[in-house]
Amino acid sequence: MCEKYQLDVWTMALNLPGYEVCHCADDAIDGVLRLNVIPIQVVELCPDCGCPCNSWRQKRWLENILDLPLGGRAVSLKVRVFQYECDHCGRIWTPHSPITEEGTYATRRLVERAAELVDCSGVANAAAFFGIAEKTLERWYYDHAERQTKVANTRAKPIRSLGIDELSLKKSTASSSQ
Numbered sequence: 812m813c814e815k816y817q818l819d820v821w822t823m824a825l826n827l828p829g830y831e832v833c834h835c836a837d838d839a840i841d842g843v844l845r846l847n848v849i850p851i852q853v854v855e856l857c858p859d860c861g862c863p864c865n866s867w868r869q870k871r872w873l874e875n876i877l878d879l880p881l882g883g884r885a886v887s888l889k890v891r892v893f894q895y896e897c898d899h900c901g902r903i904w905t906p907h908s909p910i911t912e913e914g915t916y917a918t919r920r921l922v923e924r925a926a927e928l929v930d931c932s933g934v935a936n937a938a939a940f941f942g943i944a945e946k947t948l949e950r951w952y953y954d955h956a957e958r959q960t961k962v963a964n965t966r967a968k969p970i971r972s973l974g975i976d977e978l979s980l981k982k983s984t985a986s987s988s989q
Contacts, residue, residue: 821846824881827910827918830890844884847872848910849891855906857897868903869894876910877917877943879924885942888918913958915951917943926955 821832827848834847854865876888894905907913912922921941928937929952937952938945 825878825886830910833891834889842884843887844881845887845889847889847891850893853893855893855895857895857900857902858904859902860897860900862897862899864895864897866896866898867893868896873908873911873916875916877921877941879918879921880941912951912955914954917951922951922955926952 818832818835821835822830825832825846825848829851830848831851832846833849836845853867854863856862857864870891870893873888873890873892876890878886878888880886888910890908890910892905892908894903896903910918910920912919915922917925925937925941925943925948928940929948934945934949934952937943938948941948943951
């Protein structure tokens with residue numbers, strides 16, 4: 812069991828914005844550092860009415876979430892999530908944890924680093940480095956790449972004109988409106 816100052820040190824070392832370490836266990840058998848993290852802020856906006864909600868019906872743990880190694884040691888997180896109930900409209904929902912990657916049992920930052928490593932050295936090397944099964948990492952990699960493509964496509968604005976300077980564009984719109 813860790814004392815308060817040790818938990819603060821682990822919170823700083825882990826560097827997960829919006830989360831703090833509430834418990835740590837140093838597993839000497841398999842060498843995995845196991846950390847329980849809880850969100851600092853427990854207020855969410857209702858997806859239906861947009862009102863802030865700080866009351867929940869249930870709280871639970873997402874267990875065995877892989878994270879980036881610390882000091883050469885594997886890290887396993889236990890992440891606290893809440894099921895909220897809106898006082899205004901009655902909607903009940905559990906928001907996705909912002910630190911975990913959808914469809915995985917890993918943090919978003921681990922999947923991003925693994926994807927960078929896959930791009931440089933291949934799936935087998937990245938899987939060996941992070942201690943993840945090759946097929947699992949391959950699936951995570953392609954799902955991550957697909958999500959990144961969708962995000963990039965939603966950010967792109969449609970092309971309105973090509974090779975026309977601003978004065979010509981204004982001139983053509985002014986003449987077409989007459």
